[in-house]
Amino acid sequence: MAELAEKIEILADALRSSQRVAVLTGAGASQESGVPTFRGAEGLWKGKNPMEMASMEAFLADPAGVWEWYDWRRGQLAQCKPNPGHVALAELESKVEDFLLVTQNVDGLHQAAGSKKMVELHGDIWTLKCVKECGYKTLNKSPSIAKLPRCPTCEEYLRPGVVWFGESLPEEGLIQAHAAATQAEVFLVVGTSAVVFPAAGLATVARRSGAKVFEINPYPVQKKTTTVVLKGLSGEILPQVLEKMY
Ligand code: NAD
Numbered sequence: 001m002a003e004l005a006e007k008i009e010i011l012a013d014a015l016r017s018s019q020r021v022a023v024l025t026g027a028g029a030s031q032e033s034g035v036p037t038f039r040g041a042e043g044l045w046k047g048k049n050p051m052e053m054a055s056m057e058a059f060l061a062d063p064a065g066v067w068e069w070y071d072w073r074r075g076q077l078a079q080c081k082p083n084p085g086h087v088a089l090a091e092l093e094s095k096v097e098d099f100l101l102v103t104q105n106v107d108g109l110h111q112a113a114g115s116k117k118m119v120e121l122h123g124d125i126w127t128l129k130c131v132k133e134c135g136y137k138t139l140n141k142s143p144s145i146a147k148l149p150r151c152p153t154c155e156e157y158l159r160p161g162v163v164w165f166g167e168s169l170p171e172e173g174l175i176q177a178h179a180a181a182t183q184a185e186v187f188l189v190v191g192t193s194a195v196v197f198p199a200a201g202l203a204t205v206a207r208r209s210g211a212k213v214f215e216i217n218p219y220p221v222q223k224k225t226t227t228v229v230l231k232g233l234s235g236e237i238l239p240q241v242l243e244k245m246y
Contacts, residue, residue: 028191
C-alpha cells in the first residue's frame, strides 16, 4: 500500500498526462466549507427524514413548512465559502484540455470557486422555479426569503431548483456526465458516499470504459471500482495534487 504522499504523486502524474478528465463530487467536497454532509456524523437531516422534506409530495402537503426548511438551509449555505478543494478543482479545469466537473451538490460553492465546465446533477438551491412549471425560473442568492415566494408569471408557488426525490435528473446534464465518464482517462470521485444513483454509477461506467478511477474520501466507498484511494480530506489533498502537477 503506497503512502498518501506517493498516491498524491500518482494522481498528479495521471492528471498531467491526461487530456480527458472527469470529476464527480458530493457533499464531502463541501464539508470543509462548513456544509454538513447528509450521512456523516453531523448529517444535515439527522433527526429529520430527507424524504419528508425533499419531495413534491411533501411540498404540496406543506408548502410553507418545506420552504421554511429550505430557507434555513439557504441561510446556512450563504455563510459558507469555497474551500481549497473547490479552488483546486477550478484550477484543474484550466489545466486539462477536456474537463467536466459533475457535482451532486446544490450549494453553488464550485461556481463560487470559479468552476465553469460543470454539471449540477441535482440542481441548485439558489435557483427558484415555478412549481407548476410555467417556465419561470430565476436565480436568487438572498440568504433569506422568509415568506414562500410566488411566481410572478402565474402566481403559483416558487420552489427551490433542486432535484427532489422521485424527480428525474436534468437530461442534458446526465448525458454530458455519462459521456464524460465514458471518455475520461482519469475519473476522480471526491466526497460522495455513492449511494444516490445514477451519479453513483458513473465511476463504474468510467472504469469499464478504461479510465483510471481515483477516490478522495476519509471513508472511501468505491472499493470495487477504484484504482487508487486517497484517504483523507479533499480540501487538504486536492491542493497538494495540483501543486505536484506542475
Ligand atoms: P453523503 O453525505 O452521502 O456522503 C458524503 C461523503 O463525503 C462521505 O462518504 C464522507 O465520508 C465524505 N466526506 C466527508 N468529509 C469529506 C471531506 N472533507 N473530503 C472528502 N470526503 C469527505 O453525500 P453525497 O454522496 O453527496 O449524497 C448525498 C446527496 O445529498 C446528494 O444528492 C447531494 O445532492 C445532497 N447534498 C448536498 C449537499 C451540498 O450541496 N453541499 C450537502 C448535503 C447533501
